[in-house]
Structures are given as C-alpha cells and as structure tokens.
Amino acid sequence: MKCLLCKSEMKERKVTCDFRLDDGLFIVEHVPAFVCSQCGERVFSPETTDKVLAMVARKSIFNRTVSVPVADLRKAS
Numbered sequence: 001m002k003c004l005l006c007k008s009e010m011k012e013r014k015v016t017c018d019f020r021l022d023d024g025l026f027i028v029e030h031v032p033a034f035v036c037s038q039c040g041e042r043v044f045s046p047e048t049t050d051k052v053l054a055m056v057a058r059k060s061i062f063n064r065t066v067s068v069p070v071a072d073l074r075k076a077s
Contacts, residue, residue: 001034001043003036003038003039003041004041004043005036005039005041006036006038006039006041008036008037008038008039009036009037009038010034010035010036010037010041010043011034011035011037012032012033012034012035013032013033013034013035014029014030014031014032014033015031015032015033015035015042016028016029016030016031017031017052019052019056021056021059024059025068026056026059026062027066028052028055028056031044031048031052032044032045032048033048
C-alpha cells in the first residue's frame, strides 16, 4: 500500500491511539494500522475504526489509568 500523502510504502503495524472525549483522554493500544515509513501517516480500516470508537464510547472497559503531564503554553517563559 502506498501513502496518500507522500507516496512512500506503508507497512502494517500495531499502534497506540489517543482520543479526547468530553474532558477525558483515552488511550487504545495495539491498534492495527498501515503506517507510512517516510512521513508516519496512519491509515485504519473501517472495521478497526468502528471497533475503536465503540470501545471509547464504552468508557467502563478501560482497565488502567496513566498520569499525563499537562503544560499551558501561555504560561511558558
């Protein structure tokens, strides 16, 4: 498969995706995707997209949490 952006070769990999929903950040690991070896563009099948979005909608299935540092650029010096 060729990348739509840069025309380089894409390889099938497992990736980690993050989603912002309401005020939450949700992370889904081991998501199958085609990833461009040149620019990093990721392409997901419709089935994978549907499955991941259904998981995120069912917040109760997430079984662990991680702490995420947050910075505010307006306060950076």
